Amino acid sequence: MTDSQIPDSASSSQVPVSAALADVLFAGQLHTIHDRWRSLFSSDPFRFEEGLAHRERIDLSYDRLRLVNEAVEAPQVLASDPVELTAVHEWAGAVDPGMATIVSIHYNLFFGSLADHEAAARDLGEYVRAERIGTFLCTEVAHGNDAVHMETTATFDRAAREFVLNTPHPAAAKFMPNTGPAGGAKGAVVAARLIVDGTDHGVFLFLTPLSDSAGNPLPGVEVRPLPQTASSPVDHCATTFHDARLPFSALLQGDHGRLTPDGDFTSALGSPRRRFLQSIGRVTMGKLCMTAHSLGVMRHALDVAMRYAHTRVTSGMTKGQRVPLIAHRGHHTPLLDAVATTYAATLLQRSVVRQWDRASGEEREAYERLTAISKAWITWRARAVMTECRERCGAQGLIQANGIALQLASIEGTITAEGDNTVIMQKAGGEMLLGGVDLKPESEIAAEDRELADPQFLQDLLADIERISHTRAKARLRKRAASPLARWNTTVTPAVALADAHVHRLAAESLLTAAGQVPSGPPADLLRGLHALFALRRVAAHSGDLLARGRLTAHQVEDLPDAVDAILGLLEPHALTLTRAFGVSEALLETHPMLSA
Secondary structure: HHHOOOOOOOOOOHHHHHHHHHHOOOOOOOHHHHHHHHHOOEEEEEEEEOOHHHHHHHHHHHHHHHHHHHHOOOOOHHHHOOOHHHHHHHHHHHOOEEEEHHHHHHHHHHHHHHHHOOOOOOOOOOHHOOOOEEEEEEEEEOOOOOHHOOOOOOOEEHHHHHHEOOOOOOHHHHEEEOOOOOOEEEEEEEEEEEEOOOOEEEEEEEEEEEEOOOOEOOOOOEEEEEOOOOOOOOOEEEEEEEOEEHHHHOOOOOEEEEEEOOOOOOOOOOEEEEEEEHHHOHHHHHHHHHHHHHHHHHHHHHHHHHHHHHHOOEOOOOOOOOEHHHHHHHHHHHHHHHHHHHHHHHHHHHHHHHHHHHHHOOOHHHHHHHHHHHHHHHHHHHHHHHHHHHHOOOHHHHHHHHOHHHHHHOOOOHHHHHHHOOHHHHHHHHHOOOOOOOOOOOOOOOOHHOOOOOOOHHHHHHHHHHHHHHHHHHHHHOOOOOHHHHHHHHHHHHHHHHHHHHHHHHHHHHHHHHOOOOOOOOOHHHHHHHHHHHHHHOOOOOOHHHHHOOOOHHHHHHHHHHHHHHHHHHHHHHHHHHHHHHOOOHHHHOOOHHHHH
């Protein structure tokens, strides 16, 4: 389907509008960093293949991983570049969620962990050539979000100067890594407790070969396939070790811990927990990767749904009248809400990646919480947006070849991977109560002197929502309780609301900032319209709190529905312009049956 075949508000004079919006959405890198991966993943080898069995789809994902590897100049350089690495994830998931998953594991978790630790005399050539695929073994059956308490051990054998890797009992099995026979030879960085002369020095990573070229487990390694999941098709397994021998060079060392061949241990960190967190530091980068995957598939789904809404016709309001779906307010309202959310989420991610990339040393610790709550918020929003897109496409949205249903299922994995979203938000909310947030001061301008059309008023209201949650959570925390757990149980709900309010405000702020970065006229007007829609929806959901505290007037509360409706009317004629800015490949879109008729 070509642009000329799609009714669009964008005349030739408006073509630059999509370009200007794309420029801000992709931070000026759509035609450089992103185009490389967009072109690769829209080429023939990555087209959807109908009718494959579960194992066949997994095998295809590994074949495609090797095609990706041909385009990667140096895996460890890619792993160390947050902008490039997240760009790969933004385009991979839309064509093959299973491949996107193993790409993330191989380059971020595996090669990234190696890049983050001191180099040793290791020959990584087979991994660089993807003759052996890298994976990451951390969580255990009994230890997920509390992986710091994992029980797998790597005991140092002084005489042999080797490590002996063991799984003490079934509950300590490494849970869900892609260690099955699909894809051929595998190796991993395995998180295990370093034991030297009976002393537990905490969790470290160990480079561990797992299987041979036929996918058969090596001596001391046992792999048990897990039941098929509803998320991305991947060879998930439970993996255990039984006196598996590793050379001394297997230990990934650094300032957090060093061991000499004679068994002398030193560490710049006195806390085993901090050693653990530094060992698995790639999980934070993994959150950015999961977020990027979610953004890519949600933008793709929204572009598909929006195009379908403009080409699929249905009954109008008079006899014999036929109109496109988009003409109905009941159809375009949820799609435009999804557009506003997707723009806000994308721009928030750009800001977070930029901050993470520029930070160093202790600065990075300050951004870990922002990275975590952004991951939780964006992956949840992606599920909501894609569910809406699937429904708006009716039965067509259920067909996997149309690029929504399979990708929607993959979002369930991102919500759980690299830290369960609910746990992330609870942890962040607790930390923010203890001083981990700078609250915006309350505006001194009275509500009756302000207008809902003022974007700064909307931003101030979002800050009010954040401050209200903080006050409520603090009050709960100060109340007497029967136990620390009881006190936390009364506090956790407003604490999570605080974290949610914080990231909502930042997302809206990113959208408003972008409006000031594009050319004046239609591009800026559309971004301001999206900001208004996004912020007004949030304000309306919390209008009771805002009214009770005098931050909104009763008249303004009554005006909220009309204000939203007015914005929808302004945005609807430009709906395709807004989604074309997502830059989805026309070659890829033409492969979806619902768009190619």
